[in-house]
Amino acid sequence: MMQYAAVMYLLWTTGCSIWYLTIISPNLDNDLFWPDFAATGAQTFLIDLFARPLGTTLELYGSAIPKTYGTASTGNEMKTTYPRALALAELTTVKDAIESFQTLDSAYTFNLVTQYCWVDFDRRWEVAHTLVRQRRCNAKFTANGAVYFEGILRNVDWGVWAATYEASFMFSVGNAVKASPGGAAWLAALPDAAKSVASEVAYWTTKGITSYKLAWSNDIQIGMLESVAIFNIFDQTQYLTTSNIPFVQRGPFWTTYYDVAVFSADLVAAAMLNGSYVRSAANFYGNMNKTLESLISLYPFTPNSIVIHEVLGPFQSIDLYLEAPPASLVKAVLAFDATISAALQTDEVLAARFTAIPSATLDPVPRGWLSHHLTYFGGIPFCALVPGAPFVQASFSFADSCTMPGPIQQGAATCDLCVSLATCCNLYVDQVSDAVLAMGLPQADTKDVFDDVTALGVEIVQFAMVASTSAPLLLRQPLLGGEWAFFGYAALYDWVYGLREVVSFHGDVSTVVLMSERVETLPLALSGHEIPRSTCLYLWYLAIVTTVMLAVVAAALVALTILRPQNAPITHLLHFNRIVGPVWVGRPFLLGRGLTAIIALSSAPIGFKATNGFGVFHAAPKSVLASLLTASESTWISFVISDVLLVATGHYTKWYAPLGSLLAGLATFCVNLASPVAATATLNRSCARNNVDVQLTCTRGTVQIGFPQRAALMLVIQLVSLLFAFLIVRFFLDRRIRPPPPYDVPYIIPASVLAFSEAPSDIWTMHPVLAVLSGYVHVRNYIFDIKQWMVFRSGFVEPVVIDSPHIKFVEIPTH
Numbered sequence: 001m002m003q004y005a006a007v008m009y010l011l012w013t014t015g016c017s018i019w020y021l022t023i024i025s026p027n028l029d030n031d032l033f034w035p036d037f038a039a040t041g042a043q044t045f046l047i048d049l050f051a052r053p054l055g056t057t058l059e060l061y062g063s064a065i066p067k068t069y070g071t072a073s074t075g076n077e078m079k080t081t082y083p084r085a086l087a088l089a090e091l092t093t094v095k096d097a098i099e100s101f102q103t104l105d106s107a108y109t110f111n112l113v114t115q116y117c118w119v120d121f122d123r124r125w126e127v128a129h130t131l132v133r134q135r136r137c138n139a140k141f142t143a144n145g146a147v148y149f150e151g152i153l154r155n156v157d158w159g160v161w162a163a164t165y166e167a168s169f170m171f172s173v174g175n176a177v178k179a180s181p182g183g184a185a186w187l188a189a190l191p192d193a194a195k196s197v198a199s200e201v202a203y204w205t206t207k208g209i210t211s212y213k214l215a216w217s218n219d220i221q222i223g224m225l226e227s228v229a230i231f232n233i234f235d236q237t238q239y240l241t242t243s244n245i246p247f248v249q250r251g252p253f254w255t256t257y258y259d260v261a262v263f264s265a266d267l268v269a270a271a272m273l274n275g276s277y278v279r280s281a282a283n284f285y286g287n288m289n290k291t292l293e294s295l296i297s298l299y300p301f302t303p304n305s306i307v308i309h310e311v312l313g314p315f316q317s318i319d320l321y322l323e324a325p326p327a328s329l330v331k332a333v334l335a336f337d338a339t340i341s342a343a344l345q346t347d348e349v350l351a352a353r354f355t356a357i358p359s360a361t362l363d364p365v366p367r368g369w370l371s372h373h374l375t376y377f378g379g380i381p382f383c384a385l386v387p388g389a390p391f392v393q394a395s396f397s398f399a400d401s402c403t404m405p406g407p408i409q410q411g412a413a414t415c416d417l418c419v420s421l422a423t424c425c426n427l428y429v430d431q432v433s434d435a436v437l438a439m440g441l442p443q444a445d446t447k448d449v450f451d452d453v454t455a456l457g458v459e460i461v462q463f464a465m466v467a468s469t470s471a472p473l474l475l476r477q478p479l480l481g482g483e484w485a486f487f488g489y490a491a492l493y494d495w496v497y498g499l500r501e502v503v504s505f506h507g508d509v510s511t512v513v514l515m516s517e518r519v520e521t522l523p524l525a526l527s528g529h530e531i532p533r534s535t536c537l538y539l540w541y542l543a544i545v546t547t548v549m550l551a552v553v554a555a556a557l558v559a560l561t562i563l564r565p566q567n568a569p570i571t572h573l574l575h576f577n578r579i580v581g582p583v584w585v586g587r588p589f590l591l592g593r594g595l596t597a598i599i600a601l602s603s604a605p606i607g608f609k610a611t612n613g614f615g616v617f618h619a620a621p622k623s624v625l626a627s628l629l630t631a632s633e634s635t636w637i638s639f640v641i642s643d644v645l646l647v648a649t650g651h652y653t654k655w656y657a658p659l660g661s662l663l664a665g666l667a668t669f670c671v672n673l674a675s676p677v678a679a680t681a682t683l684n685r686s687c688a689r690n691n692v693d694v695q696l697t698c699t700r701g702t703v704q705i706g707f708p709q710r711a712a713l714m715l716v717i718q719l720v721s722l723l724f725a726f727l728i729v730r731f732f733l734d735r736r737i738r739p740p741p742p743y744d745v746p747y748i749i750p751a752s753v754l755a756f757s758e759a760p761s762d763i764w765t766m767h768p769v770l771a772v773l774s775g776y777v778h779v780r781n782y783i784f785d786i787k788q789w790m791v792f793r794s795g796f797v798e799p800v801v802i803d804s805p806h807i808k809f810v811e812i813p814t815h
Contacts, residue, residue: 006573007561010554013576017547020633023626024600028540031532032232033603034705035620039526040074042608045615047076047242047524049681050228050700053330053496058701060681061606061617064341066354069610077521078243079498080398083224087693088214088322094204097145097212098197100689101155107164108691109156110263113217115319117147119278120186121207125177126279129292129317132508134279136319140506145204145212149173150190155200158191165267172270176281214693216320216503218398219254219262223247223695233602233706239699240530245522247695255402258298259318259382259505269295292316298384303470304377305384307463311474312381313507323502323513325495326452333496344612351612363407364487365392366477369462374473377463379514381505388465395460397517398501446489450480453492457513458502479515491515539599542592549585550577553772560768572773575756578639578657583750583775584786587640594636601630601672602710604679621676631669635661638718646751652729653755660725664718671713680704749774750787 026035037043048065049058068074091100117137119125127149128134137147145151153161170178177183194200223246227239257265269292270277275285293315299305305315312318344351369376369392378386378393383402386393391407462475479488494500501516557573572579581590600622607620622630642649642657649656680703687698753774771778775786783792 003561007558010558010573010576014551014554016629016632017550020597020629021543021547023622023630024543024596025540027600027603028536028543028596029533031236031535032230032238032705033536033599034230034232035603035606036608037531038070038608039528039531040072041070041610041615042617043240043526043531044074044076045069045608045610045617046228046703047240048615049617050242051076051079053325053334053498058681058683060679060703061619064345064614064616066341066344066614068613069608069615076242076524076526078245078524079519079521080221080245081498081501081519082226082243083222083245083696084216084322084398084501085324085498086224086687086696086698087222087689088216089324091687091689092211092213094145094201094209094212095197097151097692098155098194098200098204100692101152101194102197103688103690104152104156105691106156106158106160108694109152109161110165110267112146112152112692113215113219113260113262114146115215115260115317116149116263116277117141118150119148119173119177120150121148121204121209124182125173125180127173127277128279129277130286130314130508131279132313133317133319136506136508141319143208143210145209146214148209151204151209151212153190154193165264168267168271172267172277176276176278176283180280213321215260216322216501217254217256217260218400219250219256220694221245221248221250222693224698226696226698226700228700229702231702231704231706233599233708233711235706235708238530238532241524241527242700244524253399253401255400256320256382258296258315258384260320261316266292302384303375303388303465304386304463306470307377307465307472307474308381308384310472311463311509312505312512313509315384317508318381319504319506321504321506323456323458323504325492325502326449326456328448328452329492330496332446332449333493336493341614345614345616348612351614355613364484366460366475366484369464369475369477373467374464375467377465379461379463381463381507381512381514392462395517396503396514397519399519449492453480453488454478456502457504457511458488458492458515459513460515461512474510474512476512494518539592539596542589543596546585546589546593549589550580553580553584556772557769560772564768572756572770575658575752576773578643579750579752579756579773581636581639582643582752583773587643590636590640594634594640597630597634597636598711598714599706601634601668601714602677602708603706604677604704606679606705617679619676619678624673627672628665628669631672632665634668634714635665635718637715638664638722641718641722643752646755649726651755652726656722656725656729657755659728660722663725664721667717667721668714671717677707677710 027033029035030037034042045065045067048067049060049063052065115129115133116127117123117134119127123142126134126137128137141147166174174187178187224243225241225245226243227241230238230240232238266277270285272295273285273288273290273292275281275283275288275290278284279286291314293299293309296315298315299309309315344354372390375388375390376392377383377388379395380386380400380402381396383396383400385402386404393407458479459481460477460479464473464475465471466473477484479485479491481488491500495502495515499518499521501519502513503516504511504513554576557576561573605619605621607618609616609618621627638661639657642653642660646653681701683701685698685700687696689696753770768778771783777784777786781793784790785792
C-alpha cells in the first residue's frame, strides 16, 4: 500500500511541477513580468491611455477606450499639437522658464518667438511696434516675462550672446537705454545676473512677473520625446515611448511670420529702418513715418492684406497666444466618455449601432455668412496672400501654407447648415440619433462649459470683402452661439483631445479667439527593444530545466519502486523534492525556480480585454488552486535555506524544515489571497527642455507593475517560518527526537539524504531507489556519481603475496 502511495505522490508532485509552468508562463513573457503585454494589445492600449486628457489622476483599471485592438493594423497616433500645448500653455511658470534657460544656446536667444513690450521689468523703456500695441501690453501682458528683454538677458551666457547679438542689440535697443537716466547702470548689471533658479524666481516675482508665455507660431514643429516609466518587481525602470515627434524647421512654410516674427528678424529690420525700437529714443523708427509692416511688402498689395489690416490690425504687431481648454470642459468630456464607454461595454446591440456610425466630413457654414455679394478669404489671420473665392473658406491651422483656398469642413454637423453634403449629413445624423436614444444618456450639465467657453470668446471667423464696394468685413460666429452649438461642441471635444487648437489673435483693431481646423495625427512606431526579453527567458528556461530534471528523476524512481519493491525505502520518497532538488538540480536552480514564484506573487495580475470595439485593463487574479501552487513553489527558497543550514541544524532538519516550509507556503498563500497586489499608475509629468521651445523630453507618469516590498515580505515570511519551526522543534519536541547513532560513511552521501533517511552502509548494496536519491546510478559493476561526475568500478580482489621473516602466522581456533 505504501508503495502505491509513494508512486502516486511522485506522479502528483511531477504533475504540479508541470502545471506550474503553465501558470507562470504569462508572467515570464517579458522583463516587466507583465502578463500578455502584447504590442498590438496591452502595450498599445497603455500608450493610448496615457495620451488621453487625464488631468491629475489615472484609473488604470476599468478605463475603456473605443478602439479595435489586437489586429495587425492596430497602432498609436501622436498629436502634433501636444508639444505646443506643453511648451506654450502648460509649462509657463516663472520656474519653468528659468530652468529652461539653463540649456538655452545663447546664440538662439532672439529666435524665440515673442513680441517684446519693454526692456526692463520696471517698464521704463517701451519697445512695442505700435502705440496701440503698447497700450495692449499695459492692459494684458505685464505679468508675462516673455515680453521683457531683461528676463532672458539675465540668464544667457553673456560671452556667447555678446558675440552674436551685442552690436545689433545695442544699435536697436541698448544705445537708447544707455543714454537714458539709470540705463548704463542697468546694462552693466545684466551680464550673468542670475545666480540660482530659486533666487531668480524670487527676483521675477518681486517684479510682478508670474508667467513666461511665448507666442504661438508655425516656424517650427516642436520636437518631443515622451515616455512612461514602468517599474517591475526588481524596481528596474523600463521606459515606454508614448510620443516621438521630430523637431522640424518649417522654413518657407513659416506663415505666421506676417503677424509676429522673431527679434532676430527685428534686428535686421532696425538696420534697414536705421532706427531704434525704444519708443522714447530720439531715433525711434516710428518717428520717421516708417513701419515694420511696410518692410514685408504685403499691405496693401493684396485684397486680403487690406481686409486683415483693417479689421484685425497691422501686420507685425499681432500677438498670438495658445489657449488651454478650460478645466470644466475637460471634466465634462471625460465624464461624457465614461458614460458612453460604460453603456457600450454592457450592451452589445448598442455597441453594434455605435460601430455602424460612419465617419463623415461635412461642410457646415453659418447661415448669416452666405451671400452672393461677398468674396471670402478664409478664417486665417496670417494668410494675406490667399486669393478670394465665392465660397466660405477654411479656418486656420498650424500647417497652413497660405497657397490655395479650401472650403470649410468639419467632422460632424446638423444638416440644414451643410452646403453640398446634406444627403450624407441626414444619414449620418439619423444613425447618431438612433444610437444616442438607445443609450439613454443623461442630460449633462453644460452650464459651466458654456460659461467658460463664452468668457474665453472662442469663435470662428471669415475675412471677407463686399464685391461691389471692396469694403472689408469680419464675419464672426461664436462657437456655442445659436444653431451653431452642435458644431461648436463637436469642435470642443476635438480641442480637449488635441485634435484642434484655440489661438487668440490680439490686433490693434480687434481680438479674435479662434478654433482651428482639425489637425492630422502622426503614427507612432513601436520599438520592440523597449520591452526586453532577456531576464524572463533565463528564468523561463531555468524553470523548464528544473521541471525536466525533477520529472526524469521521478520517472526513474517510479520505475525502480515498481520493479524493485523489496525493501524499497518508500518513506524516503515523501521527501523527494528536498533530497532530489539539491542533489540532481542544484541550489542555484532551485533559488531561481523559487524566484519565479516570488515574481508571480509580487507582480500585479492584470489582464487586457478587447471586445465590442473597446479595450480595457481588468484584474485577472489566479484561481485559488493556482495561487496555492504558486505559493508552495515559492518555498523552494526555504528548501535551499534549510539545506544550507544542515551543517548547523543537524538532525532537527528532518522535523523543522517541512514544518517551516508548510508554514511559509500557507502564510504566503493567505497574504496574497487577503491582499493581492494591483498595478498602479501615477501622473507626474517632468520635462527637460532644449532651447526652451525646440525639443521637449518628458516622462508622462509611472506604472508600478511589480512590487519589491511584496517580494521582500515573501522572503521574510520564508525566513520567519523556518525560524519559528526550528524553535518549536528545538524547545518543544526535543525530548521526543532521538539523534541518529554516530556513523562513519567511507563515501560521499549528500547531507539531505543523511538528514531525511538512514545512512546506507555500502553504496554497492544500497537499494537502487536510495542510490538514485543519493545521486548514484548503479549499473552492473559501475556506479556513476552525479555530484562528482565520476564513475566507480567494482572488481575482483587481486591476490597479494607476502614474503617477510617478520610475519608470523597464527592459527585461530574456531568454536
